[in-house]
Amino acid sequence: MSDTINITLKVWRQKGADDKGHFETIPVKDVETHMSFLEMLDTVNEQLALEGKDIIAFDNDCREGICGMCGCLVNGIAHGPLKAMTLCQLHMRKFSDGDTIAVEPWRAKAFKVVKDLVVDRSPLDKIIQAGGYISANTGGAPDANSLPIPMEVAEKAMDAAACIGCGACVAACPNASAMLFTSAKVSQLALLPQGRPEAAKRAINMIRTHDACGFGNCTNERECEAVCPKEIKITNIARLNREFIKASIGSDVM
């Protein structure tokens, strides 16, 4: 069995937000199948640099699936064909010799293309800034068991907190909605007693900011859940909906 394959990359090239952009076809020979997808892009970039061409810009950092920096649509699916993985965890052995691989950036009105495959995901930060935190004053550490939290509740909060904010949910959503992201960020706090005092304000403000950023409306298509590298469930969206309903009719927040 050969350890190298020849592929054809169809990669999105775009100079900036105002550029129209286009697909560039790059034949890549002798790709080692042990390489990750990003390492493959690295080698392509080395080649492009040697040829004096503009290298392909793409976001990345930890390359072990925990930072949330990387991510593109590979053959039409966010983070590529494998479930529960980021793009950096995808290996070239998952492709066959002679494959044509299309690589596109996340596309949404809220995510402006910075260059090639790099998009500006700061609207997700704006949603966090609108309430994705608790206002706790510093001081002496409270007694460990002063706030009892059932194990299964802690687990659900941790599952929601696994969100790395990569933006794949927005990219995969047919409506470019960031509802899965927002629901994870609301849920991780709403489930815990420390998050309750600001729960109403948080749910309402984060949703209003979500809408103001230009994200679409969730229509329960479940594409987000299917591509999420951290397997965040849409039960979080249902929880966000409950939090929003409670906050709207049961709190003083206007």
Place this chain on the structure above:
Amino acid sequence: MNWVTNTFSTSIGKKLLMAITGLSFCGFLAVHLIGNLTIYGGQGMFLSYVEHLHSLGVLVTAAEWVLVLLAIVHIAMGLTLFFQNLAARPVRYEVKKAAGGRTIGSATMPYTGIIILLFIIIHLLTFRFVDKTPVEINDYSILTATFSQAGFVLLYIAAVIIVAIHVSHGLWSGFQTLGFNHSKYMPFIMGLGIVFSIIVGIGFGFIPIYASIIA
């Protein structure tokens, strides 16, 4: 009342309106189907059902206006969401595949919705807004006269299938939007959505066929 507009102008607020009105329509479909099944009891039973229904008088009129109101909200919100969601991705993907979440129902909601609206207009013009004052015309004769035409039978079967597709996503989606999603009962609700859409499809779909046979 500022908080009301604030609530329903958010994306979740609009979804809530879709869910409440949509689930109400699921209820209406069930009631409508149960009533329509009297057709299988023959002309006497069907006309007796019609008579009993209309003997409710002002309640029927009130129910009709409630349905109109629900329809206006459902259609207005649906179109708003449709156009906002199109605008949320101004540059479309060149290569895009479904990752396994979408269904035929969920992917076609706006389109099946618009077709259903057109169908309802035809349906109301055929059965509701008809001069029923002549003695020889009653709801049973209208039914048999309509479905003696093959075109109407095919139109109704096609429309009912589209309603079933719409409902197959709509029912569970409504519960999800209202916040009812728990591993304890969500599989049941999703199953119910499929079963309900099949019942709606078969239940309503066979009426035109049966009516064309007895016509």
